[in-house]
Amino acid sequence: MTINRRGFLKVLGVTGAALAVGRDLKAAPNSNTEIDFRGVLYDSARCKGCHGCEYDCADANGLPPPDPAKDLPLVRQTSETKRTVVNQYNTSKGKVFIKMQCMHCSQPACVAACLTQAMHKTKAGPVIWRSDKCMGCRYCMISCPFDIPKFEYHSPNPKIQKCDMCYERLKTGEMPACAANCPNEALLYGTRRQLISEARKRIVENPKLYVDYLYGEDEAGGTCWLYLSPVNFKELGMKTNLQKASYPALTKGFLYSVPTIFVLFPALLSGIYQATKNNTKNEEDKS
Amino acid sequence: MNPTYTSVTDHDGKSIWKFLLSELKPKGKIFTPFNIISVPIIILGLVLIVIRFWKGIGAITNLTQEVPWGLWIGFDVVTGVAFAGGAYVVTFMVYILNMKKYHSIVRVTVLNGFLAYVFYAGALLLDLGRPWNVINPIIGNNFGVNSVLFLVAWHFLLYMVAQLIEFSPAIAEWLGARRIHKILSGMTIAAVIFGITLSTLHQSGLGALYLMAKEKIHPLWYSEFIPIMFFVSSVFAGLSMVIFEGSITHKVFSSQISDKDHRAGNKIIPGLSKICAGTMFAYFFLQLLVFIHEKHWDLLNTPMGYWYLLEMFGFVLLPMILFYYSYRRNNILMIRVAAILTMLGVILNRLNVTVIGFRWDAAIHYVPSWMEVVVTLTVIFTEIWIFRWVINRMPVLRDSPSWASSDNR
């Protein structure tokens, strides 16, 4: 029995370490704040609502062409066939358009959620989905604060659909399809630092046009997709209740407690076991 | 099969294979009410499962892009595992605290827990869109070690192994495998310790799954303490299940239970009742603290607020008081009522976090389709079938054969 237990504790230690400590503590996503990711600045003051980017996106990703005219003026959502949509809102400053797609968070909740590493934050910035790894659990959808990953419920071989910032195009030195083709220069592709200073410049140069807020600079710990707007973002249906800290941080406390429990509990339990082992008087309930 | 089994042939000279074959045949009456209800549902459920793999999950579920986890996760997995918590609590009491009086319910509880994990965690596979890739996080070519779901999935797997080891002496007794029985019995304590550790982590882990859905869950149910709540409530959820399940098995399988165990059963239930009352008190207190800490007074006077109050007072506080009083009065019937109320409360709580309160503000509300319900019932009924099959063959409720008693404590 004693040999058994000693061997078992060793196994337990190894499993505990493999399951809990391992690489995750090293790969704390905090390091992501130092990398200068690529991203896109979307200026809704410049967007004329032509929906061109929706067509370019569908084209680049082999999705069916969108039908924005039919949907207007409804607020449309991205879906398993639409990785991006442009919506029109009647605001305090008149008609304003807003484009929606994956925000490419610096510390993405979807990536932390994914147990197969199918969701992956690339060094360049895009958050991509890899079909050969995904098991379709949809935990990424549960976790994404922007409700971005969409699932093909009506396919026996379903995929997760979401914007991947045209990662394949980026690798060949091109820009994302939407940013490359926008006729109104509402989409600017660049590194996050460049984009932030460009956005600040626009706000300073034209304080009447813009609200003094850069959406995405701090939301969910910062995102690679940044937004300028002439009106309060709440008026544009953007999520304004999100926390500024990263979402993976919410599970850190729990994940960090795992190795501790794995070490403490077995020791504690075998201690109690030894103490009560020969206690034959213990017939009565003593809880 | 394990080759060493072939050396054990003390079934009146019959070979082990003939024995296994004969054991596969059904025992008892065929047209019982349970069979008449469950068989058509199971067949329908199997047809639905075929459709699901052929046409996609959307063909039989009402899941939406906003609510990607519905009844199958919220009820089958999250609630089912909470109810299976009885196994770790009872093994803790019997093996670690050495509370011998509960020994007679250990096996049936562990069997219940094991089957619950196999079937309810198995239901998870139905919900996976790309189940063929489930192998990725298991064989280790893609470890998402930052993922709570990764942790929970692995703990499910390991805990099933631990429970199988805890239960295995019963299988060895059934097969008459004496040498193996000795070895397996010797592994029990280790498996129990491992199992309790795993249970603590994944019971709370199921709650931790929802931590990142901070703005999506109704604020009355979301707090950073969901993991602790899930863990504490799994104690009385599991024990209520033990009480409830015990009251049924004692009727249905009453011929298998010795007089001694029958009498012991009536002493066990008040004991469990007291533990339930205690943990429910702690749980209620914790919920109260969290509520005060989060300052959601304004939300109480809304429909969701009434719903929350109903859960807390009607299905936590009330059964807690019932448990306590009926423990004092030794009123078994009242204890059973309290257990059922508690179970309803746990179902309510888990569904409130995972389904009802999840994107409560979404434009399209998710309501499970009848087909999702049928598949859920299929899972539950199949589990009961297997449970009955095992009870009728292995010494679970029945006493162990005399040769085995020296190995069992």
Ligand code: SF4
């Ligand atoms: S917006 Fe959602 S899907 Fe996109 S990177 Fe962030 S968490 Fe992932």
Ligand code: SF4
């Ligand atoms: S659905 Fe796929 S990408 Fe999303 S968390 Fe699950 S395995 Fe990862």
